[in-house]
Amino acid sequence: MDIRPTPEEAKAELTLAYILDQFKDCADFTHRSFPNNGASVVYLSYLVGNDELLREIVKPLSGANDEEAAALLECDPYSATQDATACLNGILDGSAAIFFRGRAWLVGIGRPIGRTIEQSETESVIAGPHDGFVEDLYENLAVLRKRIKSPKLKTVFLSVGEITRTTVALVYLEGIANREFLGKLIGRIEGAEIDGVFESNMFIQLIDDNPNSVFPQYMTTERPDSIASKILGGRIAALVDGSPSVFSCPTSFFDFFSSPDDYYQRWMLGTALRLLRIIGFIVTIGFTAFYVSVTTYHYEMIPHTMLLNLTESRSKVPFPPLIEALLMETTIELLREAGARLPTKIGQTIGIVGGIVIGQAAVQAGFTSNILIIAVATSAIASFVIPSYVMSASLRLIRFGLIIMAGVLGNLGLFMGIGLVVIQLAGITNLGASYLTPIAPVNFRDMLDTFIRGPFWALTKRPSITRTPNKIKNKMKK
Amino acid sequence: MREKLNWFHVAVLVYMIEFDVTAFSLARVTAENIGTNGWFALVLTSMAASINIFLYWAVYRIGKGQSFFQIMESFVPRGPLVPAYLGLAAFWVLLGSLIGKNFVIVSQMLSFQSTHPMYIFLLYCLLVYAMLVKDLYSIVKATTVFFLLSFWMNALVPYFLSDWKAVRLTPFLFQGSERAHSLQGWAEVFTAFVGYELCLFLFPHSDRKTKLFRGVLLGHLLISAAYVTTVFVTYGFFSFQQLKELQFPLINILEYLELPFLNRLENLVFMFFLFSNLVTTVMFCFASLSTLRHVFPRAKGKTLETVIVCLVFASGFLTKTVRESDEMLRALYFTEMAIAFGLPLLLIPMAYFANRKGRGIEA
Known part of the structure; x- marks a missing residue:
């Protein structure tokens, strides 16, 4: 995960004292020691799951002597780290940090926080899947992975917000999404200057081509099927942690008038x-x-x-x-x-x-x-x-x-x-693509899936706005 | 990423530039100057315009896509050309302005008798400014939408066929005109096609893939077909004598449109002409802007655009009535026609000799 450290953090040496100092005055921060082997464990108590804590840390470490603990920490799921920033971020993400013999390990014991997957209230459909995105980024990613079972579905993690360090995940299909758009989007996200981001619809205003326009320039949706179809079409989707809205780009004005329902009828x-x-x-x-x-x-x-x-x-x-x-x-x-x-x-x-x-x-x-x-x-x-x-x-x-x-x-x-x-x-x-596609620049084939919803046999090409290197949709039978 | 035009956009642009206020009175103009079956004169004048377009194609080919300014300055030093550039820029601003003002006067006459035309023209100028400050590619995109909002009007033609009588066309060709056939009369008919010459300013925005002249010719042929059809229908809808009397036969014919839930539809349909006139004004202003940018390359921000639109507004004070506006516009159109034919005749030898000189240097 690419989390940018502050200059002070980048210089810091990873020690237990440093971590304790960083989390001082945090009442939910827990520091636990194991006298039988000298290991220390630190974590944010409301972010971790009790079962996971017991299974991965308390039980194995409380019964292990010095040598056994050293051998244990060399195995999965414990991952050694020497980077203070990664350790801090790991703890903030719900991992526990184990300090033993002057070295540190991270182990993911976070518990799912937030609501479970449920129907989107703002975008309901009559026919079609009823699940919607939720606030948890990883849950949303899992939902997408479940829909597009391909190793070509790639993800890039970025962080935005000087203080909140919200994770933004870009999801795209390798060989189908345009690399130039991807590079441009990453550049924009990395260049966004704000202290905190809480919602996709808020965040996209920071990366708009035309921030003073009244029109929304990125398509946002709470529907996984809609995003999956956009990714297949060659667009790039971006998930913001803490937001059930996922945005995709490049977007045309006419995209806002189509609904997943159109394809299910x-x-x-x-x-x-x-x-x-x-x-x-x-x-x-x-x-x-x-x-x-x-x-x-x-x-x-x-x-x-x-x-x-x-x-x-x-x-x-x-x-x-x-x-x-x-x-x-x-x-x-x-x-x-x-x-x-x-x-x-x-x-x-x-x-x-x-x-x-x-x-x-x-x-x-x-x-x-x-x-x-x-x-x-x-x-x-x-x-x-x-x-x-x-x-x-x-x-x-x-x-x-x-x-x-x-x-x-x-x-x-x-x-x-x-x-x-x-x-x-x-x-x-x-992202430099015309908002009025397919009217200007004109593309008659795209109009088959803009003003009308053409039959599937006619929709053989991906939208021209995506400038995809892989234009044909169904190559299997051709 | 700098977008290049494609031939379809060029065609749309040329269609919209040529489609302006002249359309309202075109049937009368042909009847007055050419006589019976004057619609056929449009076919002939359109062919003359096509020959002119061919000359621009020659400029493009011989000049290898170089801009108007590059060709000029390869032959004549920049200094002496500056007054000519400024003159052309001012002329195009004036022409664009008077086309817009003429449209405003006609709309004021139809629906807003108690509103001061300059007040309407001020809003029109705001639209011109909003469009002119955008890059050419955005202007073309807006023009494409405006084209769609205007082109559908051609589909109204079948509505008038029930009242159309072939007998009104008469079996005579070019008889009964107000004046004897003259070059001026034919030139007046030709004014309907003025505007294609602005393709000269599209050279820097095109490359081989653009197929610029396919677009220019197609746009011109499309508007020619639309004009010929409209005037042909008008000739069979009104009698020849009526045509000579009606000031704006096109608007008169639109008055016959009616829907069960809306009367006097011309009040609505007429407004669609706003877009084509707007594009015409904007493109003449764009020609002026390109020229001024060349003369003042260090002009900051939107200064030149603001100056141009202020001049457009100020030029609006020159005409108050339809008659005044028509007369002045006719004179300007004649001048523009001379420029349209003159420029390629000047540029072709310049481009040719500049090429030879360039080859000599290379050798």
Whole structure:
């Protein structure tokens, strides 16, 4: 494991006194001696398992004399170490350090800490595996190894955070992942400057190509099947210790609109779902803005049968459409945020109360028109169609900008806003790969697995964005 | 990693540069200047533009992919060229600006009668700035998306076929024009294709794999096909006399679009033209930027881009009405056409002699 020591640590000599000094004032630090052979054992008591401690240390060492202890420590699982930093990190990782005759050994006796594998709450699927990543890095790695049983699945360990020294594991398939991207990603991770990292979604902001963009630039997911398929596609996955979200790269904007579900259904159904999400994307960013534009500047666009209802409903509202829409959108966002923060059972109540208040009382009080309620609610629902929560949140923010542009300059303002979004998207890269792949640069074959979910017999090549040296997916039959 | 263009992107770029405000009035312009079945004049002028593109191909081949500036400076010292560079840069800024302003005036006339056009133009300039500060590859990526947002409009053609009558085309060719056939009349039709000459500034961003001129020609042929189809449909949709009277036949024809849940769809469809005009303005500004960067290589940060966009905005004050804007734009288009034909005729011998001189030195 590549853990960078501080200059003082790098110089330090590995002695029991040094370790005791480093862990002084740590109440959970335990120092135990064995008088029969003179060995000393140190460990962090809440990180180690009692059974493992008894089996690997207490039982063997308490019954062994000087010579027997020396012979014992030459065997597995005891590994000798002379490096003070490695010893410190080992103890912090849940190992015990044994000091005997001036030498030191590490033995892994850590116990699993955290929840067991369970279903992801943010990304649920109807068909398909239900396991999700958890907070433990090694558990997550095991889940991936279980899915891709290949010695070509390689891992690189890096550490980030000056104080937290969080482990980040890069996972890729040798011969399939692009080495240039891997080198670039390692460089970025090693160059990240921060005192602590607690979450993947936090960490990726440090290694973005465009840190000031509103769009997420690395795809994060809690689903092992999704990550396994990305690794097979030639992408590099990165697991951050303590985070159930795993990110992969390089990522395209359109990756955020695909869900593992698409592949578990018949291809026509998968395609229909993809198209539905694209409609959802258009509705969520543009529907309310279009309402504002039409009711502010382009009344002539509304058919006269609908116009009567709209005028009647709007006549009671004292605000211009822009203010009315912003108020309602803000209310919806308040409800969504409140629902997300509250426990599930109360969250549901908020939804019902909010629905009644907005749906009935606000219209009756002349606070808003009923057609706007439909527009705002449809936009909100459409935003939840997008499988990635981070992308959905970004799009909701952009929606506000488009509403303001539509309120200022009608359809032209709305289109100018869309133009700005496109220009912003065109400037984004992920590890140097274009964010708008496969539209720009255009790749028609990739489109078979972007806007539609082509049948498996047609998906013979890996995505071009990965610049994989091994383009063909199923070489076995060719 | 510096990305190189590929022919598809070049085609898209050329399509979008050539697709500008001239499209709105193209049917009238052909009817006024050429007469009945004026759509066929577009085929002929498009062929003339293709010959011009061939000349640029010759510049590329003979100059071995060297940039416009390298070829010029291999023959003439840099010093005397600087005023010419500055003149060209200013001209392209003005042309880009007036194309944008013309679009803004037309949209203001259609939907925002009470809004000051310069206020709309200011927002337009912000878009130009947002795009211009990006590198060419990002501009091309945005253009590709804008292309997709614009190209679908060609699929509207079948909608008008039910009201299209072949009899309106008349059996006569090039009869009944407002004025006698003249070079100016034909040149006015040719203005629709102005823009392909900017391929000169793509030389440094291309290599052998790009197949630059395949892209330029394809883009040009694509927009030619789109223009010919649109004007052909317009000729069979309106009578010849109507065509000569309508200021913007394309917008008029769009007014016939209707959906059960939306009326007056032209209010929406017209806005898609924003993207093609934006790309045209940005690419003329890009030509100007490339020239200014060559003249002022030490300019810091986004200074040149900011200066260009400020000039674009300031040039917007030159025109207030559609008539003023049309007249000024026509004069600028004629000048640009002269530049478009003149530049390769100047550069080909320069590149040829520079090559011979280079070979002589090597020998």
